[in-house]
Amino acid sequence: xxxxxxxxxxxxxxxxxxxxxxxxxxxxxxxxxxxxxxxxxxxxxxxxxxxxxxxxxxxxxxxxxxxxxxxxxxxxxxxxxxxxxxxxxxxxxxxxxxxxxxxxxxxxxxxxxxxxxxxxxxxxxxxxxxxxxxxxxxxxxxxxxxxxxxxxxxxxxxxxxxxxxxxxxxxxxxxxxxxxxxxxxxxxxxxxxxxxxxxxxxxxxxxxxxxxxxxxxxxxxxxxxxxxxxxxxxxxxxxxxxxxxxxxxxxxxxxxxxxxxxxxxxxxxxxxxxxxxxxxxxxxxxxxxxxxxxxxxxxxxxxxxxxxxxxxxxxxxxxxxxxxxxxxxxxxxxxxxxxxxxxxxxxxxxxxxxxxxxxxxxxxxxxxxxxxxxxx
Amino acid sequence: xxxxxxxxxxxxxxxxxxxxxxxxxxxxxxxxxxxxxxxxxxxxxxxxxxxxxxxxxxxxxxxxxxxxxxxxxxxxxxxxxxxxxxxxxxxxxxxxxxxxxxxxxxxxxxxxxxxxxxxxxxxxxxxxxxxxxxxxxxxxxxxxxxxxxxxxxxxxxxxxxxxxxxxxxxxxxxxxxxxxxxxxxxxxxxxxxxxxxxx
Numbered sequence: 282x283x284x285x286x287x288x289x290x291x292x293x294x295x296x297x298x299x300x301x302x303x304x305x306x307x308x309x310x311x312x313x314x315x316x317x318x319x320x321x322x323x324x325x326x327x328x329x330x331x332x333x334x335x336x337x338x339x340x341x342x343x344x345x346x347x348x349x350x351x352x353x354x355x356x357x358x359x360x361x362x363x364x365x366x367x368x369x370x371x372x373x374x375x376x377x378x379x380x381x382x383x384x385x386x387x388x389x390x391x392x393x394x395x396x397x398x399x400x401x402x403x404x405x406x407x408x409x410x411x412x413x414x415x416x417x418x419x420x421x422x423x424x425x426x427x428x429x430x431x432x433x434x435x436x437x438x439x440x441x442x443x444x445x446x447x448x449x450x451x452x453x454x455x456x457x458x459x460x461x462x463x464x465x466x467x468x469x470x471x472x473x474x475x476x477x478x479x480x481x482x483x484x485x486x487x488x489x490x491x492x493x494x495x496x497x498x499x500x501x502x503x504x505x506x507x508x509x510x511x512x513x514x515x516x517x518x519x520x521x522x523x524x525x526x527x528x529x530x531x532x533x534x535x536x537x538x539x540x541x542x543x544x545x546x547x548x549x550x551x552x553x554x555x556x557x558x559x560x561x562x563x564x565x566x567x568x569x570x571x572x573x574x575x576x577x578x579x580x581x582x583x584x585x586x587x588x589x590x591x592x593x594x595x596x597x598x599x600x601x602x603x604x605x606x607x608x609x610x611x612x613x614x615x616x617x618x619x620x621x622x623x624x625x626x627x628x629x630x631x632x633x634x635x636x637x638x639x640x641x642x643x644x645x646x647x648x649x650x651x652x653x654x655x656x657x
Numbered sequence: 658x659x660x661x662x663x664x665x666x667x668x669x670x671x672x673x674x675x676x677x678x679x680x681x682x683x684x685x686x687x688x689x690x691x692x693x694x695x696x697x698x699x700x701x702x703x704x705x706x707x708x709x710x711x712x713x714x715x716x717x718x719x720x721x722x723x724x725x726x727x728x729x730x731x732x733x734x735x736x737x738x739x740x741x742x743x744x745x746x747x748x749x750x751x752x753x754x755x756x757x758x759x760x761x762x763x764x765x766x767x768x769x770x771x772x773x774x775x776x777x778x779x780x781x782x783x784x785x786x787x788x789x790x791x792x793x794x795x796x797x798x799x800x801x802x803x804x805x806x807x808x809x810x811x812x813x814x815x816x817x818x819x820x821x822x823x824x825x826x827x828x829x830x831x832x833x834x835x836x837x838x839x840x841x842x843x844x845x846x847x848x849x850x851x852x853x854x855x856x
Contacts, residue, residue, distance in 0.1 A: 586716070607718060608728040616698075619718045620707045637704075641711050648714030 287343035288336075288379040289313060293412050300565075303399040310409055311379025312336050312371040315355065316363035318417060324650070325419050326361060327410065327446070328370040329427030329434035332502075332559055333551055335378035336370045339363070344378065345550050353634050360643040365650070366423065373434075374409045375401045375559050377552035381409075384485055384552050395482030395554055403430070403566045407438040414445065421445055423653065424646060428452035428631035429598065430559070433566050436606065439587075440568065440579040448586045448649050450642065452631045453595050455602040456576050456609070457567040462597065465505050466560035469498030473553045482554050495553040496544030503543050508594035508627035512536065576609035583610075587617040588645040590638060592630040618645065660829045661848055662688050665738060665764055668822065668852050669693050673735035676700070676760060678722045679742040683710035690715075698734075700725060723747065726755040734760045741766050741848070744800045750816060753853075757818060762854045769825070771805030771843040790847060806834065806842055806849040813853065822852035 432454025476494025680699030737760030
């Protein structure tokens, strides 16, 4: 995938030693910004995207021509108010929206990296993105915010750089990927690698792509983002443009048609190898293990003010896993607030129009911003 | 704002750390933050109330005091406040122990079931008392462990904690409770306010 126009890219000159042992340097980090950085440079919020997100948080994504993935939450007068805050979001390394990833050409072989791309971690992702602070000359962010894998990056960022953000909002996430999380990711990876067109990850040199495998991966993952109740209410056993069952394997049910559609639109915007790499990064995420079994140690001496949110119907990153982070923070006397939001929309709730969630996010940020201005 | 908030604020020293257990809509938290410059946190079981607290810029955790106090290490706070909810817990003994583990001191307020209105209600009507501060029927009341001021004093003896200060609220006036006047305070007091600590 070529780096397209409309994508702002920062070349990170400084070598970055990855967790896998390899070192990368002079690599591209694609980013986007919204709102204006104020004179004091104290209104910046770094947003971290989830597995299939990208730097185009809100407005129209110039590549896909669709609304940004967090359009409900980010924009003028919205929860993350771009009239007030300067929002920065970068495509994670390993991704496919301009940042250094497996679809880039390996200068040594002149071929795409494919599976020769180094395995990256959540830690590597935030260590790459912290360079944006220097680039914008920001000493301290006002906040780091993200849901799902974005939330994991929030936790890792605050752990790695305890003085670089006044507040932190990890949403619907975990401090350690569970066996169930890993299992679903493995299902997706197996679907991709079982596709003939995947060709050990070297597909980009051919004209055919492992679209079928990637679509199945997306379909399986999509189910995990929704709740049983939400699915039942939206689709039930409704039939798709037919009056009766057809006794065949076409999409008789609306839910089948919906999933097929989700799979088909996903392959147009996402790279199969990136999917392998990013899901791997999530699976490797274990902040508890990084700190020898004690999550509290990840946040020792933190002055960051945390606000954690989970959703009642999220079974992928359930409330208890979010609460474990709250407990670890309370154990060291950190400033942490927590609320579980009532929603039938499953893990996806953080991306959707869920007023209780959007209000809580806005109230936390706006009040904390006033508070931090009064202190300084 | 509840009448007792002023008196609670008077007990708490400036610039201390406070946990408000069952902080409701954060009114007391705001009051203490403003008047006592305390570093204050809250725990509240109702999502709606937590949302209100967040809109006031308060740090609150949605949770249940019976289950969620255990996450705080010993002596995390200078004061832990428990306002008029001790009687609603399944196990007030455990809650009191937890309050005094998490806080160096605890401030506990109780609606006084020994108040004369309550006594008369039961005496003359022969039904479970319903008053303005205890408006529920026996079958739907959250207050499953009602006690009197005298009961709480006895409770301190069996539970082996120390009452540092005890106050009775009568008609929006506050007065000290002592050994000599406890009969009257228990009869007229609407609310007991106790500052307690471990022996």
